[in-house]
Amino acid sequence: EAGVAQSPRYKIIEKRQSVAFWCNPISGHATLYWYQQILGQGPKLLIQFQNNGVVDDSQLPKDRFSAERLKGVDSTLKIQPAKLEDSAVYLCASSLISGSGNEQFFGPGTRLTVL
Amino acid sequence: AQSVTQPDIHITVSEGASLELRCNYSYGATPYLFWYVQSPGQGLQLLLKYFSGDTLVQGIKGFEAEFKRSQSSFNLRKPSVHWSDAAEYFCAVWLSNTGKLIFGQGTTLQVKP
Numbered sequence: 001e002a003g004v005a006q007s008p009r010y011k012i013i014e015k016r017q018s019v020a021f022w023c024n025p026i027s028g029h030a031t032l033y034w035y036q037q038i039l040g041q042g043p044k045l046l047i048q049f050q051n052n053g054v055v056d057d058s059q060l061p062k063d064r065f066s067a068e069r070l071k072g073v074d075s076t077l078k079i080q081p082a083k084l085e086d087s088a089v090y091l092c093a094s095s096l097i098s099g100s101g102n103e104q105f106f107g108p109g110t111r112l113t114v115l
Numbered sequence: 116a117q118s119v120t121q122p123d124i125h126i127t128v129s130e131g132a133s134l135e136l137r138c139n140y141s142y143g144a145t146p147y148l149f150w151y152v153q154s155p156g157q158g159l160q161l162l163l164k165y166f167s168g169d170t171l172v173q174g175i176k177g178f179e180a181e182f183k184r185s186q187s188s189f190n191l192r193k194p195s196v197h198w199s200d201a202a203e204y205f206c207a208v209w210l211s212n213t214g215k216l217i218f219g220q221g222t223t224l225q226v227k228p
Contacts, residue, residue, distance in 0.1 A: 004158070042119075042205050042218025043159070056214065091158060104216060106151075106158035 002026065004107035006092050012113045018080035021110045025074070025094030031055075032069055033104060034077050035091040043091055049075065079112075087114045117142045119208050121219035128196050129227045136191040136222050138206030147209035148189040149216070150180055154202045162204075165189060176200070201226045 005024040013019050025032050030051050035043035046065065047057040052072040060067065064083070069075040079086055089111050093104040120139045128134055140146055147166050151159040163174025170182040180191045189206060206219040 009156075040124075040220065042207070042220050044218070045215055048214075093159075103161055103164065106160070108156065108158045 004092055004094055004105055006090075006107040006110055008110055009108065010111050010113075012115065013082055014115050015084055016081040018078065019082055019112060020076055020078045021090050021092075021112075023075045023077070023092030023107060025092070026105055029094035029096055029105070030072070031095045031097060031102075032075050033093040033095075034067055034075070035093065037089040037091055037109070039088070046077070046090075082112075082114045084114050087112055117208070117210055117217060119206055119217050119219035121204075121206055121222050123222050124220070125223045125225070127225040127227060130198050131195050134191075134193045134196045134200070134224070136204050136206075136224070138189045138191065138219060139187050140189065140206075140208045141187065142208055142210060144211060146189075147211070148180075148182060149207040149209070150174065150178070150189070150191045151205045151207060151218075152176075152202050153205065153221075159205065162191070196224075196226055198226045198228065200224060 007022050032049040034046045036046050037043040047060045047067045048055040049069040052069050067077045089109040091109045092107045095102045095104045118141045122137050149164045150162040152162050153159045162178050163172050165172050165182045173179050178193050182189050203221045203223050205221045207216050209216050
């Protein structure tokens with residue numbers, strides 16, 4: 001069974017530029033998560049999708065971050081414009097369903113450096 | 116506020132020695148607890164989880180963890196560490212009231228030959 005796929009693996013941009021990350025979850029997984037992991041910290045949830053609907057985006061900085069999951073499969077996270085403090089690893093995870101602590105499977109992440 | 120604390124940011128052990136990584140949580144209800152491992156450049160891999168029942172849970176790669184409600188702890192242990200265990204370890208708690216997985220800040224494990 002293929003795992004969660006993410007691309008690109010690394011991205012370097014200058015502040016005020018825009019960037020997009022792509023995630024393809026495990027086949028059949030209804031729930032998709034985007035996390036931000038700043039160096040030296042644990043992952044922090046940005047947004048959670050159930051199929052193609054948003055369940056929780058309370059921690060997403062909506063003035064610059066956006067995410068979509070069209071057709072309820074793969075997802076794109078965008079930052080526009082990027083700030084220095086956005087430098088982090090962006091992890092995508094998926095699970096069969098949400099709730100009851102259902103196991104989340106994580107992708108390898110995209111490491112973003114904003115100069 | 117609900118939180119997860121991993122008191123040790125960095126731990127170094129010799130290969131073959133025993134290991135214990137500490138995790139404390141703050142959550143009023145019965146927690147769902149997890150330990151994940153993250154190798155450099157990799158995503159997080161689930162080592163083990165506790166939902167209910169036996170408070171000593173076995174995981175992959177020879178790891179185990181013990182849930183102690185009285186101490187609000189879920190410490191990870193391994194009797195004999197291998198060089199390949201060097202990685203970052205995250206404790207996490209799933210909050211039933213919000214449906215969110217909250218992570219600790221992580222413990223970096225270094226293994227000396």
